[in-house]
Amino acid sequence: MFDGLHSHRPWWQFTSLEELIIIIRDRVSAGDRIGLVIGGGAPAREGIDLARPLIDDVHHLDKIGIAATRLNATIVREVLSDAGVSVSGTIPRRVDEAVQLLESRPVVVMGGTTPGHTTDAVAIRFAIAASANRCIIATNVAKVYSEDPRNNPxxxxxxxxTHDELQDIVGPDKHTIAGRSSVVGPVGVGEANRANMALNILDGRETNLIKAALEGNDFQGTIIFTERV
Incomplete structure (x- = not known):
């Protein structure tokens, strides 16, 4: 079984890397393959905000965010490797490269790929290309809300x-603003909808939720599915 797991922010902001290692190691022992896509988090947003007054091209700003995701992914990869987890030796730069690496190692860690592709979209494309059972989005809210709960309690x-309902919440299927944060990127939602890829959205700060979702058990969060006529 293969599961795609995406963290909006670096894991160490949500839970300890030690807990992540235990979760991944247990799933690998059970025969699972796992693709981890790590977001840029605060380093990406801060870097983009620093450069935004000087850069007009959104693609150039995206490159700053991508560099942050790859640094975060490298940290996670090195920690997993040092703990004895069989993880890919490199951070892939493309989804097809990640899928190929997954054929020889049960765990692949990656960050962003190219401008215009958020890590949400990368994780969902990785899950689709590798025929994953689901793509788990570990974010910083308990569920999907009709509006940002920080602004509207x-x-x-x-x-x-449904994917269509989620698309209505996050906005049109296009990338326009570098560093924009939403529960799931709108481009990724569109990709998941077209491929009928199930999404599990949960609070990544709660390790037990990640574990439950990876095991295919009930979890507190939001399940995204496609209604087919």
Whole structure:
């Protein structure tokens, strides 16, 4: 079984790397293959904000964010390797490269790829290309909400949504602003919808939720599915 797992922010901001190692090691022992796509988090946003007054081209700003994701991915890869987890020896720069690496190692860690592709979209494309059972999005909110709960404490939380419903919440299927943060990137939602890829969205700060989702058990969060007529 293969699961794609995407963290919006570096793992060490959500939970200890030690807990991540235990989760990944247990799933590998159970015969799973796991693709980890690590987001840029605060380093990416801070770098982009620093350069934004001087750079107009969104693709150039994206490159700053991508560099941050690859640094974060390298940290996670090295920690996993040092702990004895059989992880790919390099950080792939393309999804097809990641899929190829997954044929020889049960764990592959990567960051961003090219401008215009958020790590949400990369994780979902990786999951689709590797025929994953699901793509798990570990973010910093408990569920998908009708609005940002930090701005509206009365926003509605959802246990289940269709891809179309999620697309309505996050916005049109296009990339326009570097460093923009949403529960799932709109381009990634569009990719998942077209491929009928199930998404599990959960609070990555709660290690037990990540473990439950990887094991295919019930978890507190939001399940995204496609309604086919």
């Amino acid at each position: 009365n926003a509605n939380a959802f246990d289940k949504l």
